[in-house]
Amino acid sequence: MSINRVNISGNLTRDPELRVTGGGTQILSFGVAVNDRRRNQQSGEWEDYPNFVDCVVFGARAEPLSRFLSKGSKVAVEGKLRYSSWETKDGQRRSKLEVVVDEVEFLSPRNQASGGQGYQQYGGQAQPQAAAPGYGGPVAAAPQPQAQPAYGAVQTPPSADVYDEDIPF
Structure with a gap:
């Protein structure tokens, strides 16, 4: 048995x-930079060494996702690894x-100045969420999507002013 799953954030x-x-x-297609920490043998200090990971999204999810990503955005990505190899026109093997x-x-705010809506997770379509006061999730301002697909509903955290006494059961 083998498992091909990867989680990165950068x-x-x-x-x-x-x-x-x-x-x-x-x-x-986009690239994500992730850091690896190593101790410098000469100085004894810990140093960050970047790794650059190519990522690809296929199908109907690609276009909506492209509207919310930009250079420098911090994201966490889950997927599977795929190896590709080819030969260039000049005969070199690439992989x-x-x-x-x-x-x-x-993971990073889309627009720090205006709040109110955040984007928690993208597992099919971008799902806007209302940011509740005191909720530590990312905050981003973005337009509402025109049509919502029939995916599972995204649950928003309860607002800070909801108390146990307010719940009717």
């Missing part, structure tokens, strides 16, 4: 690139390992 290294294949499949993304969680 910052986007570039703005996402949205393409469409000849058959109409949407493909969103890469990338993450085929299943879920994205937005």
Whole structure:
């Protein structure tokens, strides 16, 4: 038995690139920088060494997600690894390992100045949530999507002014 699952969190290294294949499949590509900490042998200090991970999202999820991501955004990504190899026109062999993304969680604010709505998790379509006072989740201002798909409802945390006495059971 083998398991092919990966979870990473980091910052986007570039703005996402949205393409469409000849058959109409949407493909969103972006890179995530993640740090590895190592001790410097000479100084004894801990240092961060960046790793750059290519990520790809396929299908109808690609376009809506592209509207919420930009260079520098902090995200957590879950997916599976996929290895690709090819030969260039000049005969060189190339290969890469990338993450085929299943879920994205937005970890950085989209717009610090205006609050009220946050985007907690993206596992199919972007799901806006009202940010409750005292809720420690990310805060972002974004327009409401035009049509909501028939995915599971996103639960919002209770507002800070709800008490046990207010619950009717």
